[in-house]
Amino acid sequence: MNRREVPAALRRRLVVSLAAVLVLLGLTLIRLWHLQVTEGEQYRSLSENNRIRLKRVRATRGTVLDRHGQIMVDNRPSFDVALVPEDAHDVPRTLATLTRLLGAEAGDFSSAVQAAANRPPFEEVILKRDIDWESIVALETHQLELPGVSVQVGPRRTYPFGTAAAHLLGYVGEVSQQELTSRQGYRMGDLIGKAGAERYWEGYLRGVDGGQQVEVDAVGRKLRVLSEVEETPGNTLILSLDRDLQLAAERAMGDREGAVVALDPRSGDVLAMVSRPAFDPNVFARGIRAAEWRALVQDRKRPLNSKAVQGTYPPGSTFKVVMAAAALEEGVVNPFTQIFCGGGIFFGNRTFHCWRPSGHGDLNVHEALVRSCDVFFYQVGQRLGIDTIADYAHRFGLGAPTGITLDHESGGVIPSSAWKRQRFGEPWYAGETLSVAIGQGYVTTTPLQMANVIAAIANGGTVYQPQFVKRVETPDGTSVLEQQPIVTNDLGFKKTTLLQIREALSDVVNSSRGTGTKARVRGIEVGGKTGTSQVGKLGAERPKQGHMVRERKDHAWFIAFAPVSSPEIAVAVLAEHAGEHGGTAAAPIAQQVIAHYFGVAEDDDATIRQTARVSF
Amino acid sequence: MRQFDRRLAYHFDWLLVALTLAVASVGIVTIYSATVTSEKGSFATNPLVIRQALYDGIGLAGMVAAVFFDYRRLERYAYLIFAFALVMLVLVPVMGSVGGGARRWINLGVVSVQPSEMIKVGLVVALARYFHRARGTGDLRLRDVAPAFVMLAIPAALILAQPDLGTVGVVTAVFFSILFFAGLRLRSFLLLAIVGGAAVPLLWGHLKPYQQQRVLTFLSPEMDPLGAGYHVIQSKIAIGSGMFWGKGYLHGTQNKLNFLPEQHTDFIFSVFAEEWGYIGALVLIVLYAALVLRGLQISYRAKDRFGSLLAFGIVAIIFWQVVINVGMTSGVLPVVGIPLPFVSYGGSSITSMMIALGLVINVNMRRFTF
Known part of the structure; x- marks a missing residue:
């Protein structure tokens, strides 16, 4: 026998390897059979309209207390109207119905949808924040005419004392295009501290967003939650203020x-x-209107400073x-x-x-x-x-x-x-x-x-x-x-x-x-x-x-x-x-x-x- | 150089080349589907298709070039090749570029290469060299193979640091495959399994809960339902929704709506299985099986032990990548990110694997020449 040949005993190990290859590839095929044939029907229906989605759960921002533990800045629930355009089979019609129900300006909603054109598919566009009780009822009763529309509850910043200490506390607003590129971990529509403590202490106040994997029906309504990551609320700031x-x-x-x-x-x-x-930070929390902003900035007494x-x-x-x-x-x-x-x-x-x-x-x-x-x-x-x-x-x-x-x-x-x-x-x-x-x-x-x-x-x-x-x-x-x-x-x-x-x-x-x-x-x-x-x-x-x-x-x-x-x-x-x-x-x-x-x-x-x- | 006579050409393994080309075509066709953005984009103008075809061409040329010399000359240069691949790997943290959260590429001006792809072949060559004159017939002891462990540990540590857990997994699987074929005693394997099995829970107990959590998400990112876990679900939906006959070429909805991550690289199998169904997946797996079996046959018939180990090791790389990749996309293995051989988009993977296959053909051609 050539000294450099493979010993016969080891050649036998090749046969074992061959068997192992066949077994593992066979198992792979069985796994695929299971997915594609046994459960295929089920996955086919999940793939239609992309029925499994990721929904973000925004972290609740930390509250701000005074030295004796009394509330200075708080959060309260806000009801927001969201739309997933992919689920609204006829977007202009849905928007028209919404405009009628909510008594909004014509064109407001369509410009909001257009502004979000670059979002990932199936991600929601917030059309209106903090709607009142009658609007919620109106939307719920007309649900069937509004495919893709949902009402969501999210935390809203509130400053119970209005203008008091406004400059120190600051205010929050939607993250700007510039902030999106310069700061990590923010997505369109997120709130960010824009001034005062809200801005300087942003890193502590913000918290970590959670999310849910949800299964939705054909018009985008949530059927059940598959799994979720809890949000981590922001930290509480305790001020030396009295x-x-x-x-x-x-x-x-x-x-x-x-x-x-x-x-x-x-x-x-x-x-x-x-x-x-002073200014009222609550105005910023609800989304300041262009005219209000202009008035604040152009005021010669400079209320924002x-x-x-x-x-x-x-x-x-x-x-x-x-x-x-x-x-x-x-x-x-x-x-x-x-x-x-x-x-x-x-x-x-x-x-x-x-x-x-x-x-x-x-x-x-x-x-x-x-x-x-x-x-x-x-x-x-x-x-x-x-x-x-x-x-x-x-x-x-x-x-x-x-x-x-x-x-x-x-x-x-x-x-x-x-x-x-x-x-x-x-x-x-x-x-x-x-x-x-x-x-x-x-x-x-x-x-x-x-x-x-x-x-x-x-x-x-x-x-x-x-x-x-x-x-x-x-x-x-x-x-x-x-x-x-x-x-x-x-x-x-x-x-x-x-x-x-x-x-x-x-x-x-x-x-x-x-x-x-x-x-x-x-x-x-x-x-x-x-x-x-x-x-x-x-x-x-x-x-x-x-x-x-x-x-x-x-x-x-x-x-x-x-x-x-x-x-x-x-x-x-x-x-x-x-x-x-x-x-x-x-x-x-x-x-x-x-x-x-x-x-x-x-x-x-x-x-x-x-x-x-x-x-x- | 040994004379390249007609006898050699006669033994050129056309079957292996044909199988490779068949799998590579699946790759090009699927990459087009995974990356085409508008109805207007045509096949011949898709930049990724063109580049992948170019990589296939280069790989094919490398494959042919790899048969023109006697593979036994590799014996002499084996460690040199290994060392070169290691140097490239060391350079990654120094001058590498980041992609997808990890530092894996080295930019060489015109092309970026991924040294972790080259090290797979480099390690096989080095191990073949190390074991080709090993004594005994299946009774090597652990102390006989200790240097081989060092050969594994160095690149494994470097790749782990990138981090590229998938490649470490493949390299380790290939390493133990070769150890098995080289003749490590079966009871040594048993010992390794016991020691490994005992060490893990022991170490685990010493970790703090947050450290355990970190290790867990690192080992199996699919546990994060908002990140990779979401990708796994989408990948399973893609594969499963293909059902038996598939949704038809270019009609995969999961794929078209961009719900699959890395859909032209690591998750290309999901795209393929969605559009071609179980029947397509079966054909692809059978093609791989044929490739692997043919390789094992060549290893079996090789004239010398170096050639046999070389062919075996290379076939092991292909085999393990297929099993791990399909296992990952179908949700039975952790999402670790490794390419599907010859199908996933990527020049380093394609060319290094094709050249390696050329070496297998080389071994086959020369089994009668001495």
Whole structure:
């Protein structure tokens, strides 16, 4: 035998292999016989009209709760009309019948069907969302004339408090063509967060869609569910917001435009955030109409913008808090340094006025803050120089976004000599420092930033990143994310510096000479600082506020904290184009927010002011 | 090169070529049905049909070229061929392109090749080389075949990483087929089965539930009723609804409505069985059976052990692919995605399998020459 030949014993294994081949191929043929002949009839009928289909079950979006577990954003059932064009044997006729039954505009439905021309075959087109009870009954009774039409129940986003906190909560809308290409896992008709928390926290809120394999009859009606994958509902967002405080702040704003931000100075938690004018997110949830959208976008008061985080305004005299801290830290004044205010100072070739034409006489930093003397801070500004001012402002987090989890946050502007060279290609002029010293000129800040400034003064010098989400939980309560306070900076100031400023700010409210007396709350020691920021050019001849067009009127500011001894709340109020002083337009709003926080009845307002103690 | 005389030409296996061409024609005809989009599109202008015909042509040329040298010269280059195929496989994660969720192709400018198709033949050649002088008559022990296991493990790991579970399955089935024919003791097979059977539940118990779930969906995607599970149902409906006589060529509704996934590649059998019915499927399976039986006959009659193992291994590739593919489309095996030999669209699969068949013919032709 050739040594390289196959041994005979192994050749026998070839015969075994042959047998195995025949057996396996035979089994394959038996399997095919079973499918094609034994059960063939059944599969033939399933193949007609493609009777086994995939239906998606959209995940319920996570709800949003306030810090006490009260509902802020919820879902409710919505009845939607869907059509599978392949099942409607005569699509135009079906649509005509639908149009008649639902009282819709002729052509609405056919354009919706055309828009979905590229969908996979047998996938539903949603024709109308959230139909009323009568329409449902009408559709059900005319079922036989409407092959391919079905009424489906799906979750609909609802915001029970309408415009309250609208900018913070945001809104949802149908995913756009652009979002479909840039984000994975979305399909036409899906909802996606478009603004605010809904947008920023989309990944947590969305959940995972489920689906059903269903068998349908010849006109597309569901016969039975063959198998299904349960949807995973989105996670619950638990906010640091206090719903009642939010509503109180909304009430306090009344008809004014602007913003209110309330923070917990001990953690940076956002307790309330108001922006006016606001929009109603429910309008987006039901599908906003083109005219409504146009009206919102073209409104000159820009209701879609969050004035609390996107709006930038000169901080006016509220900036003197930063100036006073810088002055005391740098030692350009000490608590006893007296500066004379004669109603203005002459600098360069012009006069810089104090808001009080007759002047304040001699005053120290305490009195300068209490009475909001401009001349004192002009002098301090000159002594510090623009770059030192900018350095201190930056330490408070001004001039840069705070990092709150909302899109499009503004950073505002804190000018410096380098900034001006880069921006305008010009050197810094000393006269400009004087404007900056009283929060005018190039300086702009957002209400959120100013709330954060006063929070840092209140808590002893820690700058937190403001956060409004405390926790993310699965629907059954398992914690997914637990937010800890984030410290962005430690001011590192002397204890006495902050103490002296807090004392002065208390007197702003509680001394009879203070500018913020309207912020007094019975039984609670409030500290604060007023601000009135001019929109036009500083020092120019100005007509009386009442005669000005809205866009030229002054902004009124008030930043506050309470109680002074161990602060629990910090508030910034901006009344946009109020045409009044911070003390008259903004301080009462802060007063109401703080009063509500400490459970002091709002009715007591009038009596509080009369009985307020003087802390001198 | 050995003289190519008339005696050799006389032994050229026309039957094998005819069977291959018959199956390849089924492929072209079905690919047209699976991809034609409008009534107007004609057969000769369908781009996929043209390309598949081109691949068949190239494969046929390769098949003929593969008979022009004495296959025994492959003995010397066997490991080199294997190593080359391995290098190609290694290059896939480095410079491969992604398709259908897995990285399987290497783009060579004009064409993309799928190294996992080449490694099947490469492994058979290498194993034939390894076992061709093995001693004994069916009493090889596990330690004798350990290096062969290494030869399997390397490409298997690389293919698994792509991931291409189907090809790993085919390669493993072919490997054990060759081990059987090369003479591994039957009780070693028994031992492997016991150890394997015991290890799986042991390992399984150590996995966390979510890991188990992941393994399960990886092994049998049809458990996902919204993904592959839906495809399996649609594929079964397609095959079953063909009934005995089929719906007629170009009249498959499942196919036309795009309900089948990969209908011109992995699920082409469903398209074929829907339109041609049981009778068509029977003819196709019989054609494959004839191909495989003829190959086994050639292996049986081969003059030397290398040739016999070579022919056997190549036939095993074809056989296992047919069984796994039809099993998958008819819903008895996991959806793993492997082509139906000579029928599914795809250049790498067609050409490498045709060249391999050329080697089988080569073995047949030279059984009298020494």
